[in-house]
Each structure stands twice: as structure tokens, then as C-alpha cells.
Amino acid sequence: MTHEDKDGLRGICVLGLNYTDQLTIAGGDRLVRALRASVLAMLRATFGADRVYEAPSSGSFVITLQGAPRPALAALVRTALDKVPGCRMRTGSVHFSTTAHSGVIWSGDSLGVGELTRIAAAACAAAYARGVDLVEYDSPDTPQLQADIQSARLLSDAVSAMDESRLILYAQQIVDTDPDSTGRHYEVLVKMQDRKGQEHSPAAFLPLVERTSMICTMDDWIIRHAILGHAAVLAQHDDIHISLNMSGRTLSDAGFGQGIVQIVAQAGIDPARIQFEITETSAIHDLPSAKINVRTLRDLGCSVALDDFGAGLSGFSYLTDLDVNCVKIDGGLVANVVYPKRRELKIVEALVALCADLGLDVVGEHVSSAQIYDILTELGVRKMQGYFIGEAVPYASIFGPAPDQAAPGG
Incomplete structure (x- = not known):
């Protein structure tokens, strides 16, 4: 990403699909891959082909939010969440679809894209944990972000806490x-x-x-x-x-x-x-x-x-x-x-x-x-x-x- 691109960055969004395990059981790996491809195409059409990519490790989608004021970009994120169920795939006589959850960090200039993406992924995980479709952090210093990170650490440490x-x-x-x-x-x-x-x-x-x-x-x-x-x-x-x-x-x-x-x-x-x-x-x-x-x-x-x-x-x-x-x-x-x-x-x-x-x-x-x-x-x-x-x-x-x-x- 060029310096000019960085200056125009408003935020990072990470979007994950829901109940993919159930989709795999119902329709198989090929169905899930096809659904991911359909959602990826929709996101690129919504935000721009060069601003969306799929994270291989998590299967989530990373979207760079830039090129427009924050309210307009926030509206696009909501629009994308609404469009995910329409990315349906047909297997035989059954149409399969899913929903999504997402997290957004609205950036300042102090952090790089990699760190902002990690924070957006934390927001996405928080959305899933709370059962909501979107969690937004206004900045890396947002108290709620720190609380969510702490909760994730405590969850990860819970078994050891019992053992010890x-x-x-x-x-x-x-x-x-x-x-x-x-x-x-x-x-x-x-x-x-x-x-x-x-x-x-x-x-x-x-x-x-x-x-x-x-x-x-x-x-x-x-x-x-x-x-x-x-x-x-x-x-x-x-x-x-x-x-x-x-x-x-x-x-x-x-x-x-x-x-x-x-x-x-x-x-x-x-x-x-x-x-x-x-x-x-x-x-x-x-x-x-x-x-x-x-x-x-x-x-x-x-x-x-x-x-x-x-x-x-x-x-x-x-x-x-x-x-x-x-x-x-x-x-x-x-x-x-x-x-x-x-x-x-x-x-x-x-x-x-x-x-x-x-x-x-x-x-x-x-x-x-x-x-x-x-x-x-x-x-x-x-x-x-x-x-x-x-x-x-x-x-x-x-x-x-x-x-x-x-x-x-x-």
C-alpha cells in the first residue's frame, strides 16, 4: 500500500460468515467454498476489487475502508451484511445461504494496516461472541476494545486457571x-x-x-x-x-x-x-x-x-x-x-x-x-x-x- 493510500485509509473491516460448520455438514466443502467465492465477489463489487481479500488462516474477509467519508463507508458495511444472505448457492433442489458478523476499527494515523487488521479481527470475534452482526471500535484506545481483548485472554486462560x-x-x-x-x-x-x-x-x-x-x-x-x-x-x-x-x-x-x-x-x-x-x-x-x-x-x-x-x-x-x-x-x-x-x-x-x-x-x-x-x-x-x-x-x-x-x- 502506498503512502497516498495509507493517508486515505478510514478503517479496516473484517467480516466472517456464520454457521459454516453446519453448511459443511449440509452441503459439503465444495458448497462452502462456492459460498465464500460468491460473498467475496459481492464484497468486491460493493467496496472495490482492490480493497477486499480473503484471509486464508481464518476464512474471513478483510476490507480496507477508504475513498469516502466514514458515514458512507459505515453504510456500505451495513449494506454488505444485508447482502450476504442473498449470496445463495444451489445444490439439487436446495438453495443454501448464510449470514455474517463483522468488526470495524476506524483508524487514526498511528497504527499500520497489519495492526489495524488484527484489531478489526478482534472486533469481528467480539461480534460473534455477543451474537450481533457488527462491533465497531472508534480507535485503538477505545475502552471496550481493551475490555474485549482482556475477556479473550481470560477465556484462553480459563482451563489453566482451573488447573492452577x-x-x-x-x-x-x-x-x-x-x-x-x-x-x-x-x-x-x-x-x-x-x-x-x-x-x-x-x-x-x-x-x-x-x-x-x-x-x-x-x-x-x-x-x-x-x-x-x-x-x-x-x-x-x-x-x-x-x-x-x-x-x-x-x-x-x-x-x-x-x-x-x-x-x-x-x-x-x-x-x-x-x-x-x-x-x-x-x-x-x-x-x-x-x-x-x-x-x-x-x-x-x-x-x-x-x-x-x-x-x-x-x-x-x-x-x-x-x-x-x-x-x-x-x-x-x-x-x-x-x-x-x-x-x-x-x-x-x-x-x-x-x-x-x-x-x-x-x-x-x-x-x-x-x-x-x-x-x-x-x-x-x-x-x-x-x-x-x-x-x-x-x-x-x-x-x-x-x-x-x-x-x-x-
């Missing part, structure tokens, strides 16, 4: 507002420690981990370390109950329920002290297996909760399909109950009434203020969790003296 015990267990208390309630209840959370010793919150790595089968391995690691790794102190503190998260992938594993039966028996603690939380946003791939696993957990004596209830429509389906006995109302709804003109207050009120009719326990998540606490109390929510109640603390610390619960948030 760099996953650190934390716990956040769930308070029962009934003055006659006894015992303490904590949700077990996890942070990841990198090789420099810095701890990273679940938000930095779990969303990516949950998109892979690695989440099953991580769920198993957390459950085993929370129960078996602390079996002796759990036995000594029989007033402590714990909640453990399980992804939809984990719950879909046919052997999960029986595995828990063995873990609890080995630990020698009362199963009624353990609750498992199913995150609503985590897809259950095998509902029949999930039903059996939930039934096994309930028969064992464990509680099973739907986490993030109300965040999407799937929760209502799970409520009918799975034998849960608790729901945790999504924090996004809870956070907005303080605004009477918004719909969230009415939605939470309706969810609490529904759960009461069904005989289900209700937990309000993300309770961050006294005002939210009071509103939920008036609505009939008895159990609450959030920063007003208490921040997450190292898991091992909960086995010390019980904290004073007289003043939540204190």
Missing part, C-alpha cells in the same frame, strides 16, 4: 427479612486471577465461557470446590446454606444430577442446605435431560431456582417445564422499581403475585438502595440480595462468626 486454582470463590449473602428466620444463605460467585495476580470479575470472562462447552467444566470445578473443598467447615456451620449456579449446558448433561448426588454424599452435609440456580439467559439444549436432573436434585432435597427471572421469555417456559421451587427476579427489573411511571414496578408486582400463587420462594436481586429494599418489602418479597445487603466476600470468610444482620447495607 486461580479461580477464586466469593460469596454474597441472601437475606431473609423475616425476623423469625434462622440461618445464613450465600450465593457462591467466582473471580479469575490472572498470572499477574490481578482478580477479574465474572462479567469479564463468564459471558464468553458460557458460549462454549468450557462452562460445564467450570461449573463442575466451582461446585466441587464449594462443597467438597469446604466439606469440613460446612459440616461445622450447619446454619449456612449455599446457592450454586449452573448453566443450561451443564443442566443438559445427562449425568449432572447423579454427579451431584455423589458429591453431596461424599461431603456428608444436608442436601437441603444447597440450592442450584439456573440462569434464564443460558440456553438449555436438552430439555428432557434437564427435567430429569432438576427432578433428581429436588428428590435429593436440594432447592432449585430460576435466576434472572423476567429477563426474557424463556423463564416462563422453564417455570412450567422444570420443577423449580424458587425464582430470583432479574436485577434489571428490580433496579427500576423506584420509577413509578415505568413498567418495571408493575411487572415485578405481577411476578411476585404469580410466584405467591404457585407457592414459589422469591428473591429480589441487585438490591442496591434502601428505597428498593422498602419497595420490594411492600410487594411481599422476603428474600433479597445486592450491594445494599452486602458486597461479595471471599467464600472462606463466611465460615467465621455470623455478621450482625440488624442493618442491611451497613
Whole structure:
């Protein structure tokens, strides 16, 4: 690329095709190669033949964005994404097509084309991970870019972090507002420690981990370390109950329920002290297996909760399909109950009434203020969790003296 060309460079776009593995299964390698060729031709017709090439290592397409103002080039990227499904290939009586995801870095003059392409590829990967068609970074210094790079590094390091015990267990208390309630209840959370010793919150790595089968391995690691790794102190503190998260992938594993039966028996603690939380946003791939696993957990004596209830429509389906006995109302709804003109207050009120009719326990998540606490109390929510109640603390610390619960948030 000449100096004049570099001066005219507005950005780099990397575009990848979706579900190519499924296309290979359905139509074979020749079909996928033909589809790639058709998409390449479309991109060259859209941006110019000399501004698009295919990256052999990844099968993605690299587009140099130049020769027009940024808004016009951004519109062309959107147009190209819309055109990909039209690049159809016929095999027999079937027309095959696909969709695409892409990433764009809008450049300054400080980086070369190679580094900009690497950043655009990171944006493309971020788009795929989030399930969106386009991620844009305004500059190499964009905070979101640095966060996405960090998340990718943590995902790549997750298996080693488990092997080297760099996953650190934390716990956040769930308070029962009934003055006659006894015992303490904590949700077990996890942070990841990198090789420099810095701890990273679940938000930095779990969303990516949950998109892979690695989440099953991580769920198993957390459950085993929370129960078996602390079996002796759990036995000594029989007033402590714990909640453990399980992804939809984990719950879909046919052997999960029986595995828990063995873990609890080995630990020698009362199963009624353990609750498992199913995150609503985590897809259950095998509902029949999930039903059996939930039934096994309930028969064992464990509680099973739907986490993030109300965040999407799937929760209502799970409520009918799975034998849960608790729901945790999504924090996004809870956070907005303080605004009477918004719909969230009415939605939470309706969810609490529904759960009461069904005989289900209700937990309000993300309770961050006294005002939210009071509103939920008036609505009939008895159990609450959030920063007003208490921040997450190292898991091992909960086995010390019980904290004073007289003043939540204190």
C-alpha cells in the first residue's frame, strides 16, 4: 500500500460468515467454498476489487475502508451484511445461504494496516461472541476494545486457571427479612486471577465461557470446590446454606444430577442446605435431560431456582417445564422499581403475585438502595440480595462468626 493510500485509509473491516460448520455438514466443502467465492465477489463489487481479500488462516474477509467519508463507508458495511444472505448457492433442489458478523476499527494515523487488521479481527470475534452482526471500535484506545481483548485472554486462560486454582470463590449473602428466620444463605460467585495476580470479575470472562462447552467444566470445578473443598467447615456451620449456579449446558448433561448426588454424599452435609440456580439467559439444549436432573436434585432435597427471572421469555417456559421451587427476579427489573411511571414496578408486582400463587420462594436481586429494599418489602418479597445487603466476600470468610444482620447495607 502506498503512502497516498495509507493517508486515505478510514478503517479496516473484517467480516466472517456464520454457521459454516453446519453448511459443511449440509452441503459439503465444495458448497462452502462456492459460498465464500460468491460473498467475496459481492464484497468486491460493493467496496472495490482492490480493497477486499480473503484471509486464508481464518476464512474471513478483510476490507480496507477508504475513498469516502466514514458515514458512507459505515453504510456500505451495513449494506454488505444485508447482502450476504442473498449470496445463495444451489445444490439439487436446495438453495443454501448464510449470514455474517463483522468488526470495524476506524483508524487514526498511528497504527499500520497489519495492526489495524488484527484489531478489526478482534472486533469481528467480539461480534460473534455477543451474537450481533457488527462491533465497531472508534480507535485503538477505545475502552471496550481493551475490555474485549482482556475477556479473550481470560477465556484462553480459563482451563489453566482451573488447573492452577486461580479461580477464586466469593460469596454474597441472601437475606431473609423475616425476623423469625434462622440461618445464613450465600450465593457462591467466582473471580479469575490472572498470572499477574490481578482478580477479574465474572462479567469479564463468564459471558464468553458460557458460549462454549468450557462452562460445564467450570461449573463442575466451582461446585466441587464449594462443597467438597469446604466439606469440613460446612459440616461445622450447619446454619449456612449455599446457592450454586449452573448453566443450561451443564443442566443438559445427562449425568449432572447423579454427579451431584455423589458429591453431596461424599461431603456428608444436608442436601437441603444447597440450592442450584439456573440462569434464564443460558440456553438449555436438552430439555428432557434437564427435567430429569432438576427432578433428581429436588428428590435429593436440594432447592432449585430460576435466576434472572423476567429477563426474557424463556423463564416462563422453564417455570412450567422444570420443577423449580424458587425464582430470583432479574436485577434489571428490580433496579427500576423506584420509577413509578415505568413498567418495571408493575411487572415485578405481577411476578411476585404469580410466584405467591404457585407457592414459589422469591428473591429480589441487585438490591442496591434502601428505597428498593422498602419497595420490594411492600410487594411481599422476603428474600433479597445486592450491594445494599452486602458486597461479595471471599467464600472462606463466611465460615467465621455470623455478621450482625440488624442493618442491611451497613
